[in-house]
Amino acid sequence: MHDVIIIGGGPAGLTAGLYSSRGKLKSLLIEQGLIGGLVTTTEWVENYPGFEEGILGSELARKMEKQATRFGLEIINGSVTGVSIDGKTKRVVVDGDRQYDTRALILATGAHPRKLKIPGEDEFRGKGVSYCATCDGAFFKGENIAVVGGGDSAVQEGIFLTKFAKQVYIIHRRDKLRAEKILQERAFANRQIEFVWDTVSEKITGDDKGVTAIQLRNSKDDRRSVLDVQGVFIYVGYNPNTEFLAGLANLDTDNYIVTDSNMSTSAPGVFAAGDVRSKPSKQIATAVGDAATAAIAAEKYIEENF
Ligand code: NAP
Numbered sequence: 302m303h304d305v306i307i308i309g310g311g312p313a314g315l316t317a318g319l320y321s322s323r324g325k326l327k328s329l330l331i332e333q334g335l336i337g338g339l340v341t342t343t344e345w346v347e348n349y350p351g352f353e354e355g356i357l358g359s360e361l362a363r364k365m366e367k368q369a370t371r372f373g374l375e376i377i378n379g380s381v382t383g384v385s386i387d388g389k390t391k392r393v394v395v396d397g398d399r400q401y402d403t404r405a406l407i408l409a410t411g412a413h414p415r416k417l418k419i420p421g422e423d424e425f426r427g428k429g430v431s432y433c434a435t436c437d438g439a440f441f442k443g444e445n446i447a448v449v450g451g452g453d454s455a456v457q458e459g460i461f462l463t464k465f466a467k468q469v470y471i472i473h474r475r476d477k478l479r480a481e482k483i484l485q486e487r488a489f490a491n492r493q494i495e496f497v498w499d500t501v502s503e504k505i506t507g508d509d510k511g512v513t514a515i516q517l518r519n520s521k522d523d524r525r526s527v528l529d530v531q532g533v534f535i536y537v538g539y540n541p542n543t544e545f546l547a548g549l550a551n552l553d554t555d556n557y558i559v560t561d562s563n564m565s566t567s568a569p570g571v572f573a574a575g576d577v578r579s580k581p582s583k584q585i586a587t588a589v590g591d592a593a594t595a596a597i598a599a600e601k602y603i604e605e606n607f
Contacts, residue, residue: 302402303329305599306393308381309409309542311338313575313588313595315365317407318374320596326603328373329403331395333380337362338411339576340585342433344461349585358435361585381410381545386568389606404607405599408546408558408566408573409592412539412583417449421505421512422535429512430505430533434458438465441532447472447515449502450536456480456488458536463493470528472497474520497528505533541577553579564595570602 305321307314310332321328335341340358347355356364370376379395384406386392391406414432416422422430431437438461446466448459451473457480459471471488476498478485488494497517503525504516515533517526541557550566550573551559557579564572574591576583 302390302404303327304403304603305329305405305407305596306331306391306401306403307407307409308384308393309338309411309575309577310334310336310366310376311409311411311575311588312340312362312365312585313411313577313592314338314407314409315362315369315374316589316592317409317574317596317599318376319365319369319372320593321407321599322369322372322374324596324600326600328375329401330369330374330376331379331381331393331401332376333378335362336366336376342435343457344435344438346585384546384549386549386571389570391570404570404603406571407564407592407595407599408543408550408571408577409575409588409595410542410545411576412541414535415538415540417502417535417537419502419504421507422533425505425507425512425533428510429507429531430535432535434461434534437532437534438462441465443467444531445529446470446532446534447502447528447530448534448536449473450538451475451477452479452536452538453481453484455534455536456484458534459494460484460487460491462532462534463491466493466532469494470497470530471495472500472502472515472517472528474501475499502533539576539583543577555579562594563598564591565598565602570599570606572596572599 304326305328307330343358383394507513558573572595574595575588
C-alpha cells in the first residue's frame with residue numbers, strides 16, 4: 302500500500318512527488334512517456350521564477366526530477382489503464398495488468414495537443430506535420446514553415462522556429478492574437494515572421510518526401526490561397542488526459558477535472574493538479590502551485606482517514 306500515487310510526471314506530478322516524499326509519505330509516480338511532460342517540448346522557459354535568464358525546458362524537467370527523487374520519490378514507467386476506489390483504497394492499474402494500491406491519489410496527467418482535423422494532417426504527421434517545434438524544428442533549416450494558432454504556444458514556438466526556418470507564417474483564424482503581449486511584440490518585430498490573419502487552414506498537401514503546401518481560406522471574403530511550406534506546426538490548444546478516469550471524478554464540459562481550492566476532486570482522497578485541472582491559467586508556475594496544495598491536502602486526508 303502506498304500513501305500517495307501520482308499519475309503524470311510533468312511539473313505538477315514531480316512537485317506533488319517532491320512534497321509527498323519529502324513529507325515522508327510512501328510515494329509512487331507513474332509516467333507513460335518522458336519525465337517532464339510538455340515542458341520537455343518547450344525550448345526555452347523564461348517565466349518560471351528562479352531562473353533569471355530563463356532555462357531550457359528539458360533542463361528544468363531534469364532538475365525537478367532530481368529534486369523529487371532525492372527525497373525518495375519512486376518513479377515507474379507505464380500507462381495507467383484504470384483507476385477504481387474500494388472503500389478508502391484507490392486502485393491504479395498500469396498497462397492492464399500491474400496493480401498498485403494507495404491511500405491518496407494525485408492526478409497530474411496534463412493535456413495533449415489538439416488536432417486541426419483537416420485532410421493531410423494525419424497523412425503527413427512526422428513528414429512535415431508536427432506538434433512539437435523543439436523536437437522537430439531543426440529538420441526545417443532554410444525552409445518555409447506554417448504555424449497554425451494564435452495563442453501563447455503558436456507565437457512562442459513560431460518565434461523559436463525562426464532559428465531554423467527561412468520564413469514562418471503564423472496562420473490565425475481571427476485578426477487578434479490570444480498570446481501574451483510580450484510574445485506578440487517579439488513576433489511583430491521579427492522579420493522572418495509573417496502573420497496570415499482571418500484565415501482557416503483547409504488542407505495540407507505534399508508528395509512522398511513530405512509536406513509541400515497548405516491550402517487556406519480567408520474567413521472574411523472566402524478567398525482561397527496556397528502557401529508553399531515544408532513544415533506545418535499545429536498549436537490550436539490542448540485536450541485533457543482524462544479518458545482513463547471513466548467517471549471516477551467530476552469533469553467540466555471540456556473534460557478537465559473539477560476541484561475545490563484544495564485540489565480535491567469529487568472523489569474523496571483523489572486530488573488533481575496542473576493542466577488537467579479545470580482552471581483559467583495553464584502555466585508551469587500555476588501547475589507546481591496546484592501540486593504543492595494537492596500534496597499538502599493529500600497528507601491531511603491520510604492523517605484524518607487512516
Ligand atoms: P490556447 O491558448 O487554447 O490557444 C489556441 C489557439 O488556437 C487560439 O488562438 C485559437 O484561436 C486557435 N484555435 C483553436 N482551435 C482552432 C482551430 N480548429 N483552427 C484554427 N485555430 C484554432 O492554446 P495554447 O496556445 O497551446 O496555450 C495553452 C495554455 O498554455 C494557455 O493557458 C497558455 O497561456 C499556456 N501557455 C503559456 C506559455 C507561456 O507562458 N509562455 C506558453 C505556451 C502555453 P482563437 O484565439 O480564435 O480561439
